[in-house]
Amino acid sequence: MVDTPHETSEPDAIARVRRIRVAVIGGGIAGLVAALEWARIGASVTVFEAQDRLGGAIETRELDDLPVDVVADTLPLRDATVVALLAELGLSDAVEAAAAHSAWVAGLPGAVGAAPLPADTTLGIPANPWADDVRRVIGWSGAWRAYVDRLRPPLTIGHERSLGRLVRNRMGDRVVDRLVAPVTWGLYGVHPDDIDVDAAAPGLSAALTRVGSLSGAVTAQAAGSGPDAVPAPAPPSRGTLRGGLGLLVDALAQRLAELDATAVTSADVSALTRRDGVWRLDVDPGALTGADRGDAPDAPD
Ligand SMILES: Cc1cc2nc3c(=O)[nH]c(=O)nc-3n(C[C@H](O)[C@H](O)[C@H](O)COP(=O)(O)OP(=O)(O)OC[C@H]3O[C@@H](n4cnc5c(N)ncnc54)[C@H](O)[C@@H]3O)c2cc1C
Missing domain, CATH: 1.10.3110.10 (protoporphyrinogen ix oxidase, domain 3)
Structure with a gap:
């Protein structure tokens, strides 16, 4: 095999991206989408979320078998990025117009x-x-x-x-x-x-x-x-998802898992420091499970 620049550059680039390790602090919608952007191009991504669930301000709870969004409850459907994300996650069919004048x-x-x-x-x-x-x-x-x-x-x-x-x-x-x-x-x-x-x-x-x-x-x-x-x-033009906006969080989490990204919940990041060119996260160890504990401190670089 001839070692031409063309033949070597692409695998090199892929290998380089795979060596990039990304830590995302916060598993709200912003963190999950940021994680998706990195995971899509092949970086090794870990999301650290302080709460015991992902989603942040997006949280759907069941009230008498009815899914209810308890904080954020609508999506800006005029935003092309939001619409594209919903399509990528297979949620376009679940979109409904938000009720008008219901606030x-x-x-x-x-x-x-x-x-x-x-x-x-x-x-x-x-x-x-x-x-x-x-x-x-x-x-x-x-x-x-x-x-x-x-x-x-x-x-x-x-x-x-x-x-x-x-x-x-x-x-x-x-x-x-x-x-x-x-x-x-x-x-x-x-x-x-x-x-x-x-x-x-x-x-x-x-x-x-x-x-x-x-x-x-x-x-x-x-x-x-x-x-x-x-x-x-x-x-x-605001819409919602039949079944609650939590579906968006679930779909993002699933997509991240498919892309080999890791999301760690109950992981409160208390400090972010850089020494000798290496980033280090301090994660509240008490908040991590035993399995997570070994992974967390050396996650980002
Ligand atoms: C009451 C309310 C209603 C809203 N309603 C709407 C709406 O209907 N439609 C709309 O488009 N927008 C709405 N918004 C705005 C929208 O919710 C937010 O802009 C969006 O959800 C914020 O997402 P985020 O990921 O930036 O932050 P958040 O959703 O707040 O997520 C941040 C996450 O980071 C975690 N975190 C923070 N610090 C750490 C740490 N040190 N270590 C680990 N994890 C950490 C938090 O636990 C949290 O889960 C609303 C906001 C509020 C407050």
């Missing part, structure tokens, strides 16, 4: 307790603070405070980038805490203060400057016409 706000003080998320809102920001479904959540004093938004001059120099600070400044704490925060935590897992207005609600700041109030900007975006209208963001 509720829980933990409200007093006798209200919980209420449906008001209808005319953008990221929880109400178009009309006096609407019955809004007042039910923020109360009379919250509605009065939110109304101040209509009286205040719009920002004329620059604009507030933080969604939470913008809404708090114009409409008060109750709108942020009871309407906007439940939506942003639910959609992005992030507090409104840490969300960029332009990224989450394109055009909202511009509409505020044009129409003079935040609630007016929400109305203008919803209307999508007239002199003050701004292009409304495409309505989010």
Whole structure:
């Protein structure tokens, strides 16, 4: 056999990739997908997950024989990467449109307790603070405070980038805490203060400057016409999986196993250090089973 570069380069490359050892800390959806990316090209992958199950914020439990997603419950179906992943894992047929207008706000003080998320809102920001479904959540004093938004001059120099600070400044704490925060935590897992207005609600700041109030900007975006209208963001297309999003975690775990990747649960990584060019993970040894214990410390390099 002639040792040509062409004949040797491909096996060399494969062997090189196989020698790469990858440790993924955290077996939530991000960690599992990262592990899949590496396992696909042949690297030796180990996922370390602190909890006794994979999935992180994706968890499906059976309630009276009904699968219920207890944290994250919808998938962004406009995201081509998500759609491709579902197809690769053979889950396309299990996709269903998420029920519209089914979100509720829980933990409200007093006798209200919980209420449906008001209808005319953008990221929880109400178009009309006096609407019955809004007042039910923020109360009379919250509605009065939110109304101040209509009286205040719009920002004329620059604009507030933080969604939470913008809404708090114009409409008060109750709108942020009871309407906007439940939506942003639910959609992005992030507090409104840490969300960029332009990224989450394109055009909202511009509409505020044009129409003079935040609630007016929400109305203008919803209307999508007239002199003050701004292009409304495409309505989010969200779906779920028949049987729960846990199916996605199960399918990823199975695919990783097929690719010879290892997922270790109850493995809390407490430190990541690099010495002499070698990465070392400290994994809470008490959390590992005897079989895992020997593998864990030397996993990454
Ligand atoms: C209440 C809520 C509802 C949400 N709903 C939706 C939704 O409906 N749709 C949507 O698209 N997004 C939703 N999100 C956002 C979405 O859940 C997250 O963006 C996504 O699931 C996060 O995945 P992740 O892998 O980054 O993190 P996580 O799911 O949090 O996973 C991180 C994992 O890492 C593990 N871990 C952490 N530290 C260590 C360590 N030192 N050693 C070992 N393991 C460790 C954790 O135990 C955990 O399992 C929601 C978020 C929240 C908080």
